[in-house]
Amino acid sequence: MAKTLLVNPPFSVSERYGNDMKKFGGVSEPLGLAYLASNLEKNGFSVQIIDAPAEELTNRDIVENCIGEDVNLIGVTFLTPMFSSIKELTEQIKKFHPGVTIIAGGPHPSALPERTLEEISSIDVICIGEGERTIVEVSEYLSGKGKIEDIKGIAYRDGDCDEIRLNSPRPMENSLDSLPTPARHLLPMKEYKLTATRTKGSGFCPTIILARGCPFNCQFCSHPFGRTFRHHSVDRIVREVTELINNYEITQVNFEADTLTINKAFVLELCNAIIDRKLNIAWTCESRMDTIDEEMLLIMKQAGCWQISYGVESGSQRLLDSIVKGVTKEKIIETFRITKKVGISIRGFFMLGLPTETKEESLKTIHFARKLNPLWAQFTVTIPYPGTPMFEQLRNEGRIQHYNWTDYNTWGGWADKKLPYVSEGRTEEEIKELQKKAMRMFYMRPVALFKHIKSISTLRDFNKLVHGVVILVKTMFVKSKK
Ligand code: B12
C-alpha cells in the first residue's frame, strides 16, 4: 500500500534565535502535520511523520534513510525562514526519489503559492490554507480517484505543459470538531520542550489548538486561518486534555488560538469545565488586551492558567494606530494591572523597527515595556512576512530590500540575518543593536532581576537566569554585523 510521508524540515534552534539565545528556544510539535496525518488515517491512508528538528535529522538523513519504496507522496510544511532548508530537501528528494510527488503547505507557500512553485521547481503541488481535506483529496487523486483540477485550494504544475495552475479556493473548515484530534502517536512527544519562558519544570508542555481565525487587522499578521473565529467544543477540548494526561502524563499544556478570549462565553464555559472535571492542569495562552476582563481572568486563574502572553507591540500610540492594532496604551496598562492583580504571570511581545518608527519611538517602546514590567518581555525585529498587509504595502512602495526568505527572521539581531526591511532613516546595524539593547534595558534592572530570582523553583530556572545575564553582558562588548 502506498504511503504518505509528512516532513517538518530541519530548522535548528540556533538558526532561529542565533547561538547565544538558543537555550531559550523550544522545539514544539508540528501540529499542522499531525492534523493532516489523523485525517489521512481516518480515510484509510498509511502515513508517517518525520519531525527533523525534534529528531535532530539533517536533510541528508531524511533523503538517505527515511524514504522507503512504498512512499508515493511527501508533504512538507514551512514558514518563510525555512525556505532554504525546504529547497535543499525537496531538490534532494527529487534527485534520489524522482517518482515521488511533493506537496508543500504552511504559511509561506499558502501566502505565495505560484511564486513558491516558480522558486522551487522540485515542488509539484502547493496546498493553500487549511490542509486536512486537501491532503486526503490529493492522496485519493494519486490512487486514481478524481481529477486534480477539481481539488480545491491547490496550485500545481501541469505535467503536460509545465504551466502553473491555480484551482478555486478551499473554504475554511466550518466545524473544527469534525477534524479528528492530531495524530500525536506519530510524533516523538517526549522530545518537545516549549520555549523556556513559557513553561515550568522540565519544559515538557504540549500544545492544544482550541480555535482558529481572527477578525482583527494587525498589519504584520498573515491570518493563516482567516478572519472568522471558530472554536472546538468544550467537550472536545476536555477530551483532548484528558488524552494528553492519560497518554503522556502531562502536568502543563499550552492552549493555542489566534484570539482565545474574543468569545467570553466560550472561555467561561471552558474554564468551568476544567474546574468541574478537576483536570488539575497548569496552562498558558495568548490573548488580546482588549478582549479580556477581570471576570475572565479570575476564572482562568482558578482553572489553572498561570501565564498569558500579550502582544503589546509598541509604546507609541501613533505606531499602534498605524499597524491597526486597535488598542490604546491606557487599555494595555489597565489589562496588565488586572492580570497582575489576579496573580497571572505575563509575557509581553514588543516589536522594534516598525515602518516609520523613529529612534525616539523605539526607546518609547522599551520604556513602555519597563513600565508595564511583565515577567518576560520579548523584543523582535519587524519582519514583513508574505501574506501580511505590511508586506503588500512595503513591496508596492519598493521598500523591501531583498527576498532571501531564509533571512526573514524576527530574531535577526541575534541570528545575524540580513534584514529585509529597515525603517526609513534608520540603519540595519542600529536596529540589530536595538534588539539587544532592549533586552539589556529591560532585564538588567534590579527590579526585573529580583523578580526572576524570586521565580526560581528548579535548577533549570536558575541556569536560565545565569545564562540570560551572561549573554546580555556579552552584548555590551560584541557588536552586531551589518
Ligand atoms: C504557535 C505559533 C508559533 C509557536 C510554535 C510553532 C510550531 N509549532 O512550530 C512558536 C512561538 C514557537 C512560533 C515560532 C515561530 N513562528 Co509562529 N506562529 C504560531 C501560530 C500562532 C500558530 C501556529 C499553529 O499552531 N498552527 C496550527 C496548525 C494546525 O496550523 P499549520 O501548521 O499552519 O498547518 C495547517 C495549514 O497551514 C496546512 N499545512 C501546513 N503544513 C502543511 C503541509 C502540507 C503538505 C499540507 C497539505 C498542508 C499543510 O494544513 C494544516 C492544517 O490545517 C501562527 C499563527 C497562525 N495562526 O498560524 C504563527 C506563525 C506561523 N508564526 C510565524 C513565524 C514567522 C514564526 C517564526 C519563524 C518567528 C521567527 N523566529 O522569526 C518562529 C519559527 C518557529 C518554528 N516552527 O521553528 C508566522 C509565519 C509567517 C510566515 N510567512 O512564515 C505566523 C503565521 C504568524 C504571523 N506572523 O503571521 N510560532
Ligand code: SF4
Ligand atoms: S490579534 Fe493576533 S491573530 Fe488577530 S490579527 Fe492581530 S496578531 Fe493576528
